[in-house]
């Protein structure tokens with residue numbers, strides 16, 4: 001009797017647990033198209049606008065804030081109830097060709113062992129749940145002369161799995177071409193390049209967008225909130241950026257095929273001198289892959305607390321956000337194609353840094 005009861009309890013628990021997981025973990029996507037821009041500005045202030053879509057916008061809404069969205073715009077249309085569920089529920093079999101967090105760590109270690117003269121590995125902090133935050137530095141010579149430092153990051157949003165594969169693809173292409181490809185060997189001689197494949201490991205292990213309930217790409221201080229307190233994975237990377245005197249960076253996201261530069265928090269443009277440089281280099285990058293390029297707030301919508309804004313605002317860095325491909329987790333057979341789209345584009349960006 002006892003075992004039957006336990007079994008019944010177990011099954012009930014599983015069903016309820018599955019059907020009713022922690023509410024704040026569910027993020028829904030909605031399509032909105034307000035007639036007044038004032039309403040859209042209010043929506044963007046409260047929620048994350050991810051892309052333009054069919055004459056309107058896609059916004060991400062935590063389940064427990066659904067009412068707030070409908071009070072702003074009653075005609076909002078649900079696109080997907082739980083945006084991470086299809087990715088979260090994928091089996092390892094279905095994710096063959098993708099790294100999980102264990103293989104991210106072992107892969108970094110393998111590259112470190114394979115290229116001891118070109119690489120070094122640094123743990124720059126811990127996530128809220130105490131997972132290691134890891135950066136692999138790649139550079140050709142160990143001279144004392146400071147070379148411009150570049151940072152490439154992926155999986156700030158933990159469900160954008162393709163970004164990690166693109167980052168590893170860039171890393172491996174650079175390392176394996178170090179002896180045979182004169183362009184890549186020159187890049188290695190002239191720059192220090194840091195690769196952080198998983199900015200948000202707590203989200204990545206769950207294949208969830210957020211870090212511990214917080215959108216990590218709305219979690220950086222910004223001019224109107226300069227003392228903003230960030231999630232540990234974000235405050236750690238902010239310190240990393242500062243201590244390594246990063247000159248330029250790309251934060252890879254998925255998806256949408258967009259190459260974007262500051263500002264996100266305002267429609268105002270950068271000073272024309274800076275905008276000209278950003279526009280020139282991103283335009284050149286886009287010539288290799290046909291991605292859309294421009295200022296974040298104009299290409300998507302106004303967003304506060306993003307990495308690109310923070311690094312430019314705080315460190316005058318040449319900071320970009322790139323949305324790769326057309327899905328967060330495409331078939332692994334598409335990984336080489338999406339990597340290829342981003343090779344010349346990324347090398348061109350690095351070479352443009354003085």
Ligand SMILES: [Zn+2]
Nearest residue numbers: 157160253254
């Ligand atoms: Zn993202």
